[in-house]
Amino acid sequence: MSMFCYQCQETAAGKGCTIRGVCGKTEETAKLQDLLIYTLKGLSQLVVKAKINTSNKKSMNYDVLSSLFMTITNANFDCDSLERQILKMLKYRDELKEGLNIEGYSDAATFFVKTRSEMLDKAASIGVLSTENEDIRSLREMIIYGLKGMAAYTEHANNIGKENHEINAFIYEALAATLDNTLGADELVALTLKTGEFGVKAMALLDEANTSRYGNPQITKVNIGVRNNPAILISGHDLADLEQLLEQTKDTGVDVYTHGEMLPAHYYPAFSKYDNFAGNYGNAWWKQVDEFVSFHGPILFTTNCIVPPRSEEVLSRLFTTGSTGYPGCKHIVADESGKKDFSEIIALAKTLPPPEAIESGSIVGGFAHKQVLDLADKVIAAVKGGAIKKFFVMAGCDGRMKSRAYYTEFAEKLPKDTVILTAGCAKYRYNKLDLGDIGGIPRVLDAGQCNDSYSLALIALKLKEAFGLDDINELPIAFNIAWYEQKAVIVLLALLYLGVKNIHLGPTLPGFLSPNVAKVLVEKFGIASIDTVDSDIELFLA
Ligand code: SF4
Ligand code: SF4
Secondary structure, eight states, X not given: OOOOBOOSTTOGGGTOBSSSOTTSOOHHHHHHHHHHHHHHHHHHHHHHHTTOOOTTOHHHXXXXXXXXXXXXXXXXXXXXHHHHHHHHHHHHHHHHHXXXXXXXXXXXXXXXXXXXXXXXXHHTTTSGGGSOSHHHHHHHHHHHHHHHHHHHHHHHHHHTXXXXXXXXXXXHHHHHHTTOTTOOHHHHHHHHHHHHHHHHHHHHHHHHHHHHHHOOOOOEEEEOSOOSSOEEEEEXXXXXXXXXXXXXXXXXXXXXXXXXXXXXXXXXXXXXXXXTEEEEOSOSGXXXXXXHHHHOSOEEESSSOOOOOSSHHHHTTEEEETTOBOTTSEEEOOOTTSOOOOHHHHHHHHTSOOOOOSOOXXXXXXXOHHXXXXXXXXXXXXXXXXXOOEEEEOOBOOOSOGGGHHHHHHHHHSOTTEEEEEOSGGGGGTTTSOOOEETTEESEEEOOSGGGHHHHHHHHHHHHHHTTOSOGGGSSEEEEEEOOSHHHXXXXXXXXXXXXXXXXXXXXXXXXXXXXHHHHHHHHHOOEEOOOHHHHHHHHHO
């Protein structure tokens, strides 16, 4: 076995990628990512054991978040940038060690590597499988994957100037705990739930950052056709990057379109002032392999999900920024004030043809918490009057597996007196279907990106209050969540922390759950995998 990774839903055979990632990750990339995580664990052990105050270590805190983000599925395939990041984190770690007696610290806090080959040698002994007990390994990895998602959301919030030191402190605490061999399964289950608690805080922080800077999402019609101008496609989740791109492209004759998870940016009022913000092009992340070909213009990745391009021609139009990276792509770095210079992308766009239409018309979204709560009276009346029988939270991710056709069929077959609440790229499985409305309330309410699942939780908590219920699980809401990568893991842990039970998770249960850990999730939280569409609908409506 040359590598081992089982962090995402598409892991080979549902068990683990061992030769090359299904995502395209090579053995070398996988090993460097493992070593980066190991370095972070050692650094965190120093912070926790030596009680180092990190509240004034702004750059280190930010770089810890970025390092975690770089290891999320489909975020960074660039070995050179991973190597640089390892060296940077080792430097921070070694500065923390100065003057400390490091006796009793683990190897992660003391190991030494300098060259790529030393890194790869080291990585061979510290990966996921180095934890022998499969239950402890399963719990440690679930915590780490939750931290990766949490770090991504926190990094976005930081980029908009919002920080929460409590979240940073928890990330150090939890990373250090994954090195602690005295912690057994019960303690790690408790830490898993605590990770969910901080996941809620991270999503709240990002929500506050986004809405305070760009306004609360509003019901918005988004064009899915094209115009006849040269254009740039922006993908990922980072609204601060989008803001800079729109500022730099306005009045240049170059349009900007969103792809994948950037679609919900259209719902924020602050972006509607840009005439060149033309619409959304295409669908969920995995369709980029075809959709980027017909787009013709440059593509900027602000975060995951990158799929290795099929041709040199497409590769020549790809740019990365932030925590993303791909070999052969130009990476745009922020200057000290946080400004990114996108002039090269804009100049390239001007030399290329406009995008080719692959769809036409529009879609509607913008149902985040403020917008839905503004409609609360209407929604509550529809539930009390029997016009809405049930809500289905179908947040989460899309992916390549054929079995995800389940979610389209599920949406189509739901009775007409039900409403789908969605967030994340899972929406692309049904947001272009004509599912109608109930008394003017659309049957698919899109709150936004995967982190906007926080909005869905707030809506559920508000409905609980409005109906005078003690328990969120007494609401007429069913959770049928699709997952793919580690941001979905933190969303799931956040929902568990908020007390949501009986979540159905698909299209398959995580490969990182050992049989015993899966049993705990089933017994304690009622987590279940999906079955057939008909039997699941029958079960949910029973
Ligand atoms: S991220 Fe997913 S597909 Fe990629 S190597 Fe890991 S488990 Fe495999
Ligand atoms: S919804 Fe899931 S797959 Fe899509 S970008 Fe968010 S975390 Fe990734």
